[in-house]
Amino acid sequence: MVIMSAFRNDDGSFNFVFWDRTFSSTLFIEDPGRLFNKYILNPKVAWNEWFSKDEVLGETWYIIEGVDHGIILNSIIIAVFTTIISLIIGISLALFMAKRDFRGKQLVSMLILIPLIIPPFVGGMGFWQMFGQTGLINTEILMPYFGVRFIIKGLAAIIFVEAFHYYTLVYLNVYSSLSNIDPSLEEQAKNMGAKGFTLMRTVTLPLAMPGIAAGGILTFILAIEDLGTPIVFAARGDNQAKKTMTYYIFSNLTNTNPNSVNIVPPITAVISSILLFIAILGFIFIRKYVSMRSYSMLGKGRAGKVSRPRPSRLEYFIFYPTFLIIFLLSVISHIGVLYLAFNTTTTFPPDWGSENFDYVFSSTHDVVPFIINTIQYSLISLVVVLIFGTMAAYAISRVEFKGKALFDTLITIPIAIPGVVVGLGYIVLFSDSFNYNVMAWFGVESDFRFTFDPFIYPVLLLIASYAVRKFPFAVRSIFAGLQQTSVALEEASYNLGASRSKTIKSITLPLISLNIAAGGLIALVYTLAEVSTTLIIVFQAKYGTITWTMGTQQTSRLGVFAALGVLLMAVQIISLVISNLLLKNRTEAMTGI
Known part of the structure; x- marks a missing residue:
């Protein structure tokens, strides 16, 4: 029904006029020529738009914001970058957790799942409280001790919140696939001389592809359809947060007229149809790869326990600091929300209470x-x-x-x-x-x-x-x-x-x-x-x-x-x-x- 509304005129006839308006408007998609010129011919310009430094009232502000490329492209950019970051973090953690045995592993496995425990809006609210222009990190740490503000907003803020929430879904799927791989396949590869990165690239990761694909596409779908995070940032004056497909659909419902031929505004229906098409495409991709899981389970039921080596000193040195940073960035939103919930004042230091x-x-x-x-x-x-x-x-x-x-x-x-x-x-x-x-x-x-x-x-x-x-x-x-x-x-x-x-x-x-x-x-x-x-x-x-x-x-x-x-x-x-x-x-x- 939504797709039909995207083709229906006010007089009840059907054509592609609203689709033409959507794809020809820079409100929805930036001109391809400008994109090519910016990112291919002059990448330094694009870099300076994403990352900038300003002097405001004698203060030094470092800003990561993102660039408005139109409502449709903005949503795709958010989903793509969220997926890439989630894949890097999720795969890395899954590989280490599945292939190494170390002290504190049970605790680490529980801590990895904490980002799952974050209701809608909470991630954005907590992030804004900590990393916003007047957030605690800026007002109470960076400004007093370093004289700078580090501000993340716009598309970059949405990507940050989503990536450090959804990487857990990638971890769960990849860890499950790695656990189901027949150990004898890796043992045979080792006997033939493969080891280290070569073993991971040629044997382990290909066998885990069903889980990687499922986690990646699931993250992409959830990121592109997220509405809660853009609403939080938009309510705080972030104009880029308003330039996403889900927020556009939500904000345009004020024009909904139950007595009109088109109950839903046609352009809104077009954006919804595009969002649906992208999500369904991702789902089909998931089903294709998840159906391939069985080939990596040939060793199920084998006798004996799989041997997992303990990490080397170098691996310990790399893993623990890296995981600590990831964990702290993941729970920054939780800390911000807890601070807001139990603080009864708007100033610092806080006045704790249950008000x-x-x-x-x-x-x-x-x-x-x-x-x-x-x-x-x-x-x-x-x-x-x-x-x-x-x-x-x-x-x-x-x-x-x-x-x-x-x-x-x-x-x-x-x-x-x-x-x-x-x-x-x-x-x-x-x-x-x-x-x-x-x-x-x-x-x-x-x-x-x-x-x-x-x-x-x-x-x-x-x-x-x-x-x-x-x-x-x-x-x-x-x-x-x-x-x-x-x-x-x-x-x-x-x-x-x-x-x-x-x-x-x-x-x-x-x-x-x-x-x-x-x-x-x-x-x-x-x-x-x-x-x-x-x-x-x-x-x-x-x-x-x-x-x-x-x-x-x-x-x-x-x-x-x-x-x-x-x-x-x-x-x-x-x-x-x-x-x-x-x-x-x-x-x-x-x-x-």
Whole structure:
């Protein structure tokens, strides 16, 4: 429906006029000739635009900002650089963790996962608090002791926040692939003289390519569809943050008219279609490489324990300082948010207290309804996810039918569809739909309406979108449990006269109950933190969620929003720890692919 809106004129006819306007406007794509001249013929000019030095009021400012190349190219640049940085960090950590055995390895493996524990908006808010123009690092460290300010903003700030959040996804996928490689293949290569970098380049990395490709493309998709980070920086006057596809779509919803032939502005629909096309292309790439994983598992079940050497002194010297720097840069946002949440003043030194948390839970303020809405929507969608996720996983694992591969793809594809596109599609499809006040039939006053019209009552659409978009995480977790459950147990039940339904109820479900619980927890974590679909569909505050109020009221009390972010972080920590213990580090369930 969104794609159709991209071709529809105000009179209802169809043509390519809006696509032509999009690709011919420098608002969306900078002139290719200027790009060639800047980056190929005069690269020094491009360098000076990304990295600059200014003298402001007697202060020396070092600024990393990025360059505005148009809304479409900006988003692609953010996604590409985020992916490159994430791949470098994720692959390096995965190689060392998978191939070396050292003291403190268990602690390091837990610390690597900390960047996963960061709800929407929190990364941007924490980063701004630490590295912004008036951030703590500039005002309390660099200026007093060195007389300079180091400012990261614009595209560079978004890339920084996303890269040091998403590299963990690359690490998880690559580490999983490295762990599944048959050790005898590397041993044979060593016997033939390959070692060090040659062994890694010619044997190890090619065998780990499925995990590298999956982690890289997943990072690219998540980076290009990220809405929370641009909103945070845009609310603080960063104009480059407004020049991304997701922010453009979000900000243009103020022009949405439910009575118009084009409910969604056509140019907005064009940008959404481009975003969808890029994400789907990435998803297809993932599926191609993930399907190749089996060739690297030939050694599964071999006897004996794989020998991993201890690092040399040089490797220790390189790894620990490097990891410490990566870790500190990864948690800088967490530190910033904790500082905002527990600090009751806007000056330094801080005045620690629980005032922001008291405000959140106070009945005299309007925050509690958003918390209640979030919990209600998430729990209802969780029930839907677990019921249909269990059915889908069972069908994939235990039933043979035509189109099974297509069915598996359709189950996973919601991960690749950007939330803003899902939201716009719902608006186009369900606006001005049926509208029934069901409770009035029974003489009960209630806001509940049986309608999918987001302008009237968006709750049903929200629950549906949460269930559909988080469905793959539960399916992968439950499917993993079914893979580890022998079919012979179910066959024995059939031989004793039990029906399929009784066997599933008495044998299968109890055996995979931990996987169902873990999959539910993962889906719940992502649902509680859902941003893009919520911001697109909800037009009335009374139906808003925690992320909705954080996204639409960024100029209000930052300490309160930081407190909400800390609460979401606490929920994520508890859920991820439990699911990690239950699933024993099953990467597929954590990433959904």
